[in-house]
Amino acid sequence: MIQGGKMLQGEVGVGGAKNHALKILAASLLFKSPIKIQNVPLIEDIFRMAELLESLGVQVTKTETNTFLVDAHRITKTQLSDEITKRLRSSIVLAGPLLARLGRVEMTHPGGCIIGKRSIDLFIEGFSRMGVICKESGGRYIFQARKLHGTDFTFRIPSVTGTETLMMAAILAEGKTILRNVAEEPEILALAEFLNHSGARIKGAGTPVITIEGLGKKRRLSAKKDARVLPDRIEAGSLLILASLLAKDVVIRHCIPEHLESLISHLAITGVKIKRGKDWLRVSRPPELKALSFKTDGYPGFATDLQAPFVVLLTQTNGMSQAFETIFEGRLEYIHDLNRMGANITLRDSCRAMISGPTSLHGREMESPDLRAGLAFVIAALVAKGNSTIHNIYQIDRGYERIEKKLQAIGAHIKRVTSGE
Numbered sequence: 397m398i399q400g401g402k403m404l405q406g407e408v409g410v411g412g413a414k415n416h417a418l419k420i421l422a423a424s425l426l427f428k429s430p431i432k433i434q435n436v437p438l439i440e441d442i443f444r445m446a447e448l449l450e451s452l453g454v455q456v457t458k459t460e461t462n463t464f465l466v467d468a469h470r471i472t473k474t475q476l477s478d479e480i481t482k483r484l485r486s487s488i489v490l491a492g493p494l495l496a497r498l499g500r501v502e503m504t505h506p507g508g509c510i511i512g513k514r515s516i517d518l519f520i521e522g523f524s525r526m527g528v529i530c531k532e533s534g535g536r537y538i539f540q541a542r543k544l545h546g547t548d549f550t551f552r553i554p555s556v557t558g559t560e561t562l563m564m565a566a567i568l569a570e571g572k573t574i575l576r577n578v579a580e581e582p583e584i585l586a587l588a589e590f591l592n593h594s595g596a597r598i599k600g601a602g603t604p605v606i607t608i609e610g611l612g613k614k615r616r617l618s619a620k621k622d623a624r625v626l627p628d629r630i631e632a633g634s635l636l637i638l639a640s641l642l643a644k645d646v647v648i649r650h651c652i653p654e655h656l657e658s659l660i661s662h663l664a665i666t667g668v669k670i671k672r673g674k675d676w677l678r679v680s681r682p683p684e685l686k687a688l689s690f691k692t693d694g695y696p697g698f699a700t701d702l703q704a705p706f707v708v709l710l711t712q713t714n715g716m717s718q719a720f721e722t723i724f725e726g727r728l729e730y731i732h733d734l735n736r737m738g739a740n741i742t743l744r745d746s747c748r749a750m751i752s753g754p755t756s757l758h759g760r761e762m763e764s765p766d767l768r769a770g771l772a773f774v775i776a777a778l779v780a781k782g783n784s785t786i787h788n789i790y791q792i793d794r795g796y797e798r799i800e801k802k803l804q805a806i807g808a809h810i811k812r813v814t815s816g817e
């Protein structure tokens with residue numbers, strides 16, 4: 397429950413990145429000895445991934461707050477649980493290391509947020525090029541390969557999880573793999589750096605072409621140091637957007653401003669002034685916010701995961717803005733709820749929205765459709781006049797660790813209410 401309209405002040409810290417932690421957990425399957433992972437966010441998607449690994453025979457232990465020890469020396473199964481796979485897109489990432497190590501994976505179609513088709517055709521193309529026989533029947537996949545061999549594969553569309561999955565499969569393949577037109581997200585570079593410290597031979601991560609010298613199926617990785625999850629640039633970016641709307645003076649700590657250059661430059665055009673250090677950002681609401689149009693893109697472009705929070709900001713700017721979602725074809729559905737709060741947004745098509753501002757938002761009852769739109773509703777409710785109730789906050793808990801505590805610490809009137817309370 398949220399009471400809107402309060403200005404915010406103080407310091408807030410950013411947690412570990414969901415989309416980095418999930419991939420390090422998946423990478424544990426490539427190791428012969430346990431790996432320790434620090435700065436793991438305690439969020440629902442991480443718990444689901446841990447359960448999925450445990451169902452394969454992997455031991456996952458939380459040793460201290462935000463630190464996990466993962467021991468995958470013994471794997472007893474290669475079939476992924478349908479129930480979890482349907483909830484978690486990153487289940488598919490396990491297919492890469494599992495195929496490389498055990499030569500077989502059986503799984504249903506991976507789920508996750510309903511924001512578009514979310515096909516896995518690029519994974520199947522890549523696996524096939526590495527010698528995997530891919531069979532599909534009634535939404536179930538069986539991937540099989542006696543051994544994986546290196547290949548030269550060009551992604552038709554850069555895919556984040558596709559890049560990570562094929563990169564990890566190639567580590568234990570025979571020979572050299574070249575992956576072209578890959579995604580360049582910082583989490584991919586950080587994953588490759590950890591894997592290289594542990595014996596992998598990956599070059600070019602963070603650029604459009606990655607080359608991997610395969611070690612062969614018999615070798616396995618061994619960690620020389622703990623893995624550390626990057627600060628979550630999407631959580632940091634969402635807090636930055638919130639602070640641009642409501643901060644008297646807010647400092648966002650434990651973040652990497654360099655990972656947020658695109659958002660920062662967009663905010664600068666709207667009139668927001670941001671001070672920055674190596675791992676912090678300081679912001680306050682300007683007297684007036686100016687409209688601007690934007691489009692989402694792969695990193696270093698404007699992150700699709702920040703699109704919904706940024707649209708909330710644009711409801712408060714002077715003039716007409718356009719949001720163009722270029723990554724997912726179904727990621728603007730939430731705007732209907734913003735309109736019910738008083739926003740003036742028109743859909744030109746399923747990917748383009750025209751936002752006319754500023755509009756005064758009023759609180760209401762809403763259902764969180766997915767995790768990023770769910771947080772956008774929290775931001776909208778904090779800006780709105782009156783009270784809002786947001787249901788289905790499992791979606792928000794999938795990606796943000798106790799977000800209400802962080803927001804309370806900077807003065808937000810938000811509380812978690814269990815049903816029936």
Ligand code: EPU
Nearest residue numbers: 415486514515516517518519553554555556557558723724
């Ligand atoms: N695509 C295909 N075929 C494929 C794979 C992808 O057509 O086989 C398409 C997608 O439908 C989409 C485009 O390629 O249109 C790019 O999708 P991508 O594969 O890069 O997305 P993803 O790997 O499924 C990850 C994050 C998303 C984030 C996107 C884009 C994880 C677990 N998920 O998804 O995060 O939005 O990259 O940056 O890393 C979130 O955290 O809320 C979230 C949705």
